[in-house]
Amino acid sequence: MSTRTTVRLTVNGRAYESDCEPRLTLADFLRRNCGLTGTHLGCEHGVCGACTVLIDGASARACLTLAVQVDGVEITTVEGLAPPGELNTLQQCFREHHGLQCGFCTPGVLMCATELLKENPNPTAAEVRRGISGNLCRCTGYDAIVRSVLAAAEAAHENSQESVS
Known part of the structure; x- marks a missing residue:
């Protein structure tokens, strides 16, 4: 029972x-x-x-x-992470910087990167690698993922600078 x-x-x-x-x-x-x-x-x-x-x-x-x-x-x-049919900045950067290939690991990586960027909006490449280190990817070699997260951090920084101006 x-x-x-x-x-x-x-x-x-x-x-x-x-x-x-x-x-x-x-x-x-x-x-x-x-x-x-x-x-x-x-x-x-x-x-x-x-x-x-x-x-x-x-x-x-x-x-x-x-x-x-x-x-x-x-x-x-x-x-x-974004309204249906839309991409947030991080997702868009993954798309633009080829941060995904087969896409199987992508949801988990995006969630860890979201937490990382919330806690550290301006991470270094080493900090990104540490932040996503619990996610296994068999396709990308992680370089494109790291570039994507760094690009999202930069885009968020640029957007915040524009709103201050």
């Missing part, structure tokens, strides 16, 4: 409520119960970073987090 638990989350600003098994991971909850498939499942051991989301603004592995553990909190997934 399985016991089901009601989980209530706010994901990308929208409230979700669903009954689920207590052992259901947040990644599976997001994909199955919310229909948000941008959170990718890779290793399911917390090693690859493809499932990274922001939980109350801090990056976390959705494959290692149970949905019941985050009942009542704010989750941001890659789908919540």
Whole structure:
């Protein structure tokens, strides 16, 4: 006999409520119960970073987090970085600077880079590499990802300078 638990989350600003098994991971909850498939499942051991989301603004592995553990909190997934059909500055820089190839790791990298840029709006290349070090990418060699994050930081800096002028 399985016991089901009601989980209530706010994901990308929208409230979700669903009954689920207590052992259901947040990644599976997001994909199955919310229909948000941008959170990718890779290793399911917390090693690859493809499932990274922001939980109350801090990056976390959705494959290692149970949905019941985050009942009542704010989750941001890659789908919540920009309005539907649009790209935010970081996503646009990934597009312009070829920061993705197959795209499997991209959602997790974007979430870690989002947290990094929030905490450090002007990172060095070494700081970007450290900030995304928990995300495995088998395609890019990371150089294009680092260039993309640095370009986003520069674009944000330029935008803030324009608004001051």
